[in-house]
Amino acid sequence: MTMFSVRNLSLRFGGVQAIADLSFEVAQGEVFAIIGPNGAGKTSVLNVITRVFDPSAGSVHFEGRDITQLARHRVVNAGIARTFQNIELFEGGTVLENLLLGRHRFGHGNFFAQWLWTPGVRAAEAASQAAVEQVIELLDLAPHRKSPVAGLPYGVRKVVELARALAARPRLLLLDEPSSGLNPEETRDLAFWIDDIQNDLGVTVIMVEHDMSLVSEAADRVLCMNLGQRLALGTPAEVQSNPAVIAAYLGA
Structure with missing residues (x-):
């Protein structure tokens, strides 16, 4: 059952196309990873979902509802929470x-x-x-x-x-580079916690991540982006073996 989707999403900053006609769906209870090289538009997707940016085109849907134009606090109230690349805490x-x-x-x-x-x-x-x-x-x-x-x-x-x-108590959790700055042991702990979040709490997860060992361990499906576009979508094994992904991101 589809819980979340973006449809023909685009985001432009002047002459820079951060997201280009991107579409994907996330099933309820799924851990969905977004990978890709720097500048691929991964975090921009999360920023559009959480209303940091207004999309240039396209729409965002959560639990059958178009949330593209919701105010930021209403996105949170709808049941979506997120973390950031740079830690944002009350120091x-x-x-x-x-x-x-x-x-x-x-x-x-x-x-x-x-x-x-x-x-x-x-x-x-x-x-x-x-x-x-x-x-x-x-x-x-x-x-x-x-x-x-x-x-x-x-x-x-x-x-x-x-x-x-x-x-x-979100129903959808957005994680932006959750393993950034963590050592290998902490990253392994994170993989277990994501599993607990998915299976014990029943929370659906969309995770922007660069650590492919974590992606392989935790994700059900993976979207690889490049230059704001969808390059590949499938299981971690399918995406990692995709020639276009290897050429653009993983290397030979």
């Missing part, structure tokens, strides 16, 4: 505080309801705490729960950003 907060920020789309009532600590507010607060605790356990962040984010190693900070995205 002055602890791990727990950062994860609770990930729950912002689940508003806990208006000012007066919060001030009065109504049953609805208490229930929403309990739900947020439960969701955050589930993510902390899933990603082995318990030892860092009260640690200031600014003092954590880079690899742990990457996990915290992933955890914050998951705290929003």
